[in-house]
Amino acid sequence: MARDIDELCYSGPPICFQFDTRAMKRISTLVLPLLIAASLTACKSKQNEAQDAAKDAPASTAQAPAEPGATAPAAPAAPATAAAPGAKFDLQSVPVTDKALPPFPYLATPTGLPEEHMTTTKDVEFDRVFVLAGEELRPVEGKVQKRIFNLYSLKWSALAAHRNYEAALKALGATRVDKVDPRDEQFIQRNGGNESAMLKKMGVDSLDSLEDPEVPGFEQWLIRTPSTNIWLTFSLKNGEVRILTVEEKAMQQQVQALPAAKLSSALKQDGHVALYLNFDTDSQVIRPDSLPAVDEVVKLMQGEPALKLRVEGHTDATGDAAHNRKLSLARAESVVQAITAKNISAQRLTAAGKGPDQPLADNGTEAGKAKNRRVELVRV
Structure with a gap:
């Protein structure tokens, strides 16, 4: 079907110019080229504005695919990483x-x-x-x-x-x-x-x-x-x-490991012997300086294959009694584990936690508290 209206549009936002064909015949041939040139200039201006806006868009805005052969824009530099919280103190x-x-x-x-x-x-x-x-x-x-x-x-x-x-x-x-x-x-x-x-x-x-x-x-x-x-x-x-x-300051070593022979003698005479071992504060971890004393217990049990022992943990009266009983048991169990790790049968050892219940001295003094904090070996 013949149309009386011809449309001239560009491939951007919908901007169209409409011309009546019958009227155009009456327009001078010099005027028509000027109108067409003006419309094309307007299209070009719109395209340039769109390109400028795209350049100014934030980096996070999605970009249209690049034309073949075009160079991709460089990625922005990553910000410097801040020091991690809790970094080691200088x-x-x-x-x-x-x-x-x-x-x-x-x-x-x-x-x-x-x-x-x-x-x-x-x-x-x-x-x-x-x-x-x-x-x-x-x-x-x-x-x-x-x-x-x-x-x-x-x-x-x-x-x-x-x-x-x-x-x-x-x-x-x-x-x-x-x-x-x-x-x-x-x-x-x-x-x-x-x-x-x-x-x-x-x-x-x-x-x-x-x-x-x-x-x-x-x-x-x-x-x-x-x-x-x-x-x-x-x-x-x-x-x-x-x-x-x-x-x-470093700790001054004041407790020496009791030799296996003296451990054996005390057990035969009294049925029990106290060891003064050092543990980390509020922990069952045996400090390295106390490991020689544990080694003497190992020597004792190697020399007396029939010997069975109960390892008892004791604390002073500072703090909650229930917590101290739990801590003393954990320390006794640590001693048992340290001994059995040296190829001593676990069947020969048991652990018990006495907490502050069996003091040897007055808990009102620091010297008394130190004496009460101990591990005892008891013959069974």
Whole structure:
């Protein structure tokens, strides 16, 4: 069918120009070329705008397939990877102090506080404590002391306590090294997921939830000396100031392995003998320095093939009794496993956990507690 209307369109957005054929016959042959040229110019302009918009589009916008032979645009450079949270702390980043230090525990009792109001809750020559270094929970070993006093005894506010200790520590050349709040959820998840257990390993037990940024509630300080590192923890809880001091040092070996012959003699005479083995804090892992004592038990059982033993774990009275019984059993089982690993039949050994139930000495003194923390071999 003949059409009276001819359409002229381009392959972009629908822009059309319509011409009446009968009318066109009356238009000058010079005017028609000008109209066609104008329409083509408009099409070209639209195409250029579309191309410019495509160039300005974000990198994430989907791109049309490239024409054959075209060069693909270069991919944007990947951003630099940030340091992983909890990265290992650089001890060398802390300057060594040039101050003359007072004796351990380095911080005196505050002026005006009666000595009896400063309570020492822990004072041992060697233990392991976890400190907050940067964003790392770092185990350190050495001499440990923890002291507590009540803010009311000095009529101090929490802010006054913070500023007093901050000034005193800086005067000793200490550097504050905590870079994350120990109550931070991600920090807790990176370190076992149990806030209470983690704080216990840090020796702070629990912390106040303070909103004042001038009173952080927890501060980890470090004094580096030419010979050792001294970690000092300042924390607040229920109106109390808590100061924990750890002076890093190696343990001085004081317990020697009892020879197999003496073990045998004691078992024949008394029916039992105590071993003083070292374990990781609140753990059943036997420390390497106690393995020679385990080797003497192996020699004993190799020399007496008919001997059967019950290995009993004992603790002091510190902490929850039920937890201590469970821990003492786990330690006894570790000793059994260490012995049977040396080709001693498991049929000759049993494990038992006595916890704090059978003390040998007064749990009110550190010396008594040390005597109560033992593993006993009992002839069966």
